Amino acid sequence: MQKKEGMEFHIEPGQEWEVDLFRPEDADGVVKLFLSVYGKDYPVRTYIDAELLTRENSTGRVISAVARTPRGDIVGHDALFCSAPYAGIRESGAGAVHANYRGGQGIFTQMVARGAEEGAKRFGVEAVYGEAVCNHVFSQKMTHSLGWISYAMEVDLMPDSAYRKEGSAAGRVASIFDLITYKPKPxxxxxxxxxxxxxxxxxxxxxxxxxxxxxxxxxxxxxxxxxxxxxxxxxxxxxxxxxxxxxxxxxxxxxxxxxxxxxxxxxxxxxxxxxxxxxxxxxxxxxxxxxxxxxxxxxxxxxxxxxxxxxxxxxxxxxxxxxxxxxxxxxxxxxxxxxxxxx
Structure with missing residues (x-):
């Protein structure tokens, strides 16, 4: 793992890609992606430890969607995981897209949509929610495009240090809580x-x-x-x-x-x-x-x-x-x- 923390993670730009659920052979690519995007201090170990990521996906505690090229390069990742008291609903998060594959290609939106749909269909997830950050509006537009509905605002949720590498926040960052229901419960x-x-x-x-x-x-x-x-x-x-x-x-x-x-x-x-x-x-x-x-x-x-x-x-x-x-x-x-x- 120490070697990976210092690696430049180059992926040839312009390759075709498809969104799919995680496979064990994707684990090293996901780890390299997270280290390149967020650095070695990413606070959730699951996504910078290949063995742990594979284990969490095998048990269904994490449901990862990836964007994969024909060469097997991992250019994007998003996951469903439990963070609410009730385990029947899942948060969508732990998102990352390689620098060479950002900018209007729709990778992130497709990963979130695929993860939520497969989570509901295969794993019985009853609702999916996310925290759309308010230091920019891109994630808000993404959740809105997928039909998610806003219900709350979490003030000052994240420290600016979480966005230091991308330089997009000068102070703590609020988020909008968005959710979509898959299994109604009146x-x-x-x-x-x-x-x-x-x-x-x-x-x-x-x-x-x-x-x-x-x-x-x-x-x-x-x-x-x-x-x-x-x-x-x-x-x-x-x-x-x-x-x-x-x-x-x-x-x-x-x-x-x-x-x-x-x-x-x-x-x-x-x-x-x-x-x-x-x-x-x-x-x-x-x-x-x-x-x-x-x-x-x-x-x-x-x-x-x-x-x-x-x-x-x-x-x-x-x-x-x-x-x-x-x-x-x-x-x-x-x-x-x-x-x-x-x-």
Whole structure:
């Protein structure tokens, strides 16, 4: 692996290519591609370790789509992988295209489309989502062209260091959360009072069916919060999944928040399960702590989730680039709520 980290990865330009699912013999080419595009410090080891990539694809934990030339050169890669609490839906990411094959050839769009379609058909993936970055609009245009729908904005999600090699970001980078449903699951969701108008807009674009009810009431005195936090050191992001909202939510969450801040978190995300009628109480606790709206996360817990977020500095709203009207409206909703809780 050390030898590969210093290699120039030259591929003859102008070759024909086709998009296909990963084969074991593609692994070395994917690793070389990632090292050439992102460098040896790429934070996810799966894509810079040929044996691990092959193993993850063989088990179905990762579903890689590649762009392959007749010579076997790998000029592009994208993957489906689990990052939501519910494993039935997958994130599309870990994308890379060789420098000689960028610029309007459509490789990335075809890889994302093929991966999502095959994931649904062969592996039973029920929905696919992605985080379209806001330091440019190319990925936003790509997901829109594939029929994905925007539901949330993740403020300051990634550090500028993730884009140092391409020089496309001067500060932390926001993203738009886009999703497409392959297997519908109509169900009831409870909407917090403070976000009724925002959620009315967000659910108006859903490619599935929901029974919308008003949140209210309180958890029973003996109910227990079930919560899980993951911290990502590279990006200084903590993500807390609240599977069950109990009467002890405030105390339990305070401990989780302190732990994340002690680890160095700059961005704190909380995912609330909208299947609990008393989600209102958790929203109130979070807003009192400076958390603001991110949007909705369809099928996040199998049932939908609500994204709330807190940034430990003032976000750079001016640098956010958004192309489509729906995502612009989401940005406005997020910004307005950030201002309200920041007063």
């Amino acid at each position: 169900h009831k969701v409870f909407i917090p009072h403070v976000y009724e108008d925002a959620c009315s807009f967000l659910y108006s674009g859903l490619d599935d069916r929901r029974e919308i009810s008003k949140a209210g009431g309180s958890a029973s005195s003996d109910s227990v919060t079930r919560i899980q936090t993951e911290y990502f050191g590279f990006s200084q992001v903590s993500r807390t999944a609240v599977w069950e909202i109990g009467s002890d939510f405030e105390a339990v969450f305070e401990a989780e928040e302190k732990k994340a801040l002690d680890q160095g978190a700059i961005v704190l995300q909380v995912w609330l399960n909208l299947s609990f009628q008393w989600v209102d109480a958790a929203v109130h606790v979070l807003r009192e702590k400076g958390f603001f709206l991110g949007g909705i996360l369809p099928r996040w817990f199998d049932h939908d989730g609500l994204l709330m977020q807190k940034i430990m500095k003032e976000p750079d709203w001016e640098s956010v680039q958004i192309h489509f009207d729906r995502a612009k409206r989401i940005r406005d909703l997020v910004y307005e709520d950030w201002r309200r809780v920041s007063v």
